Amino acid sequence: MADSTSQDAAVDVAVAVPSHPATAPKPKRPNYAVIHAAPVPLALYHSPPLIPHNPLSFLHHLYLYLFPPTCSHETTYTGVFSPVTMSVEIRDPQAVLDLWQKGFWGKGSLSRSEPTWLNRELRRLGDTEVGATSEEITRQRRDQRKEMKKERARKEKEELQKVKAAEAKGKHSNGGPSNGKPVVTDAKVVVDLEEEINGLKDFVSELAQSNDQTGLPTPPLSASEVEIQDLAPSKADVPPVQHSNPTETPAVSPPTAKSVDFKPGSKIGGTSAPKKIVLENQEHLQLTYPEAFFLAYALGVLTIHSEPDKTPISLPNLLRLFLRYSTFPPLPEPSISLSNLNPDNRFLINYVVYHHFRSLGWVVKSGVKFSVDYLLYKRGPVFSHAEFAVLVIPSYSRWEGRAEACREWDWLHSITRVNSQVKKTVVLAYVDVPTAEDVKGWEKGGDGLKDVFAKYKIREVALRRWIPGRNRD
């Protein structure tokens, strides 16, 4: 109990600090604008401050301005190519953290998106120092919604019973079912309904407030516990640890004590954990092929090793690998030739689109959840929902005698329907694929691979349902 009060006090302080009295009370979130300030894992060069009255400093500054030190690629990362999972794995904790924070690359192998497995596991074992993970927040929200729906259904049922009772009474007094009455009851029911709606609103704000009281770090409740739990307010005075592990009460106090030692320096790695809870992070970051190739080729900050012999793969070999493993089952080895490059390769087409949107500042993530190829986030998934869902559509207008493989309308309809449910705009990214002749000799001169990518043309077409009744003004 002492723990819970101290925690409450801490939360109170945290709540008191921000100066937004007008905005709705919300649990404190990390400052994502600072954490994710860098859109790519490269370092910027900041010139030293100029002191104008010192001519020497001025000269030095001029020198630095003209010949700045090379500092953009100070840290590079290594990954392992995994043909089985069709991804590139990053295992170094610092690299995982960096790649997620600076540009949202990849996804955790045991998480929905951000690699949070270790944090979730620590919290499950009773560590109160670790902040709530996004999965928990989502779950909490869903539980609240479920609760609210249950409550709504209950009230509806009550209302129905009230009406039924009133009608039964009327039947007794009138001596039979009457059709003349309902107009009167109608008005009454409307009033009742309004009352009920107000009640619901109160209930929702109550929920929000109770959430605020506890602060965010509340472990998720299992479904059964939610049912036992009557309403949210009671959550406030129960220590969160007991929720997650009600049976192991003796084990509750040691973890909290331990977590204090546990805190410094080991949020992800867990390497310096002193005593019993030594959690090895079993999660790694998975990069898709386009992500890995973008980091390796375009940015030049990633070296990729092959699994068995741990030798770095050169970029030409990496391209060869990705071309080969772009489909399942992989293409036969002899069919891949860099000098005789086949531009109609799924990896190349996907990469060109990925690169296109990345280079325009979008954070591009896989859209497999919404049956599209990519999702486009402005700044990143922690800031806002994805606004655009991109479908990659190869087009072969330059290929002699090759018919366009157009999809059926129902395919498009189902995808637009799914995406309108989640309020995303579907964008058709038509990629006009060059022919093998178009790209021949690319490796000999000019800009090399960049020239190849430049030969693909991309045209974006945004789709919206157009409703006649909505567009008349």
Add this chain to the structure above:
Amino acid sequence: METDGIDGGLDAAADVDLSDETQDFRFLAAIAKKGGGGSIPKRGEKDFEPDGTNLQSSTLEDSRNAMFQALSVERTHTGKNRVTATWHPTRRLAKVHEQRGVLFKSMGRADSTGTTWLLPEELIYMVERGSLECFYDSTDVPMSVQAVYAAALAATGGLERYQVYANLRRTGYVVYRDPAQQYDELFQNVGYDYRPAERGNRGWGPQVYLWGLGIFSALFTSVFHGRKGADAFQAMVAPGAYRNYKEIYNRLLIPRRTLELPPTRRGDPLLNITFHVWKPRPNFKKSSPGPPDFYVTVLSTRDTKMPSLAQIEGLFNEVPEVASRQTGVYQLLKEGKKSVVLAVVDYGVISYMRFSDSRFLEHPLDVDPPSTAKGGKGKGRPPKKGATGNQKSKK
């Protein structure tokens, strides 16, 4: 469901859009578990699930009666408003004997002698809604609705086209064929600009960007990041000193040279604009309607698939650019400078989709954090998703 906008009765029910209702299918899981126990799943506030109260059944009865009453109203034609026309099969137009009524404000066209002619779709539409009586050629034989359909449907360009035409008309829009689709020269000259001023393959837009590169950084570029040997796999962002992220992103841009799309159509008929559509407005003038609000292409799911790149490009080449009033990046990208509405007809069910020419290249995002990003709260954060949509649906 659909009412005639010209008559003024706009049905609120037509505004209900199912796509705005967020559906939750978790309730189906319980049924699957029980092995289809036969009970109706309960969810949401719906009025049509029988709850056994008199209140509900009487409300239902009332609304049913109201509907029957509305349908059973006797429709009369006064002699004063009787409009007649003659179908001319050779010219594939209907000659109006004397035009009366409000419908002619946006339908038909008068020739130099003052005679008004109706297009076949206009004829079917008017006969179908009981506004006009039609006779066949010079025989003075009155035509039934079926006869009008039989005689004039082929000239409308097919059932799908007429279905879309009638749907848009009933919703209140003014609809004309694209002048290129008109077979009679009377309807070919229209009093407005509808073709883009400048034709040709300009769809790819300016491709090479040098934004933000000052003269000094350009100098650095040449000095420090110049070609270091012809390495085909040279990283696009070479190690160096970058003062902001925009410099890095400039290097990541792939300059796409404007390549000529070969005008190969390969026997595949290109899509065309079918209809020009105007929003309903009281002062609409047939003689000078102004530029259309929408360009609609009618497609049938029976014989078409999703449009190819060449087809889309052909469509965008047929419509003029429209300056957007929007300023937000999301809105600009969603609306595009050009847009075409595709009416996809699936055996009578019409689904309209607006294809917009969004040009992501012309709207790169800011990659550098705003200089005063210390607080970071609410700064530069895009507006809440779907805010505009919600406003609309709550109207």
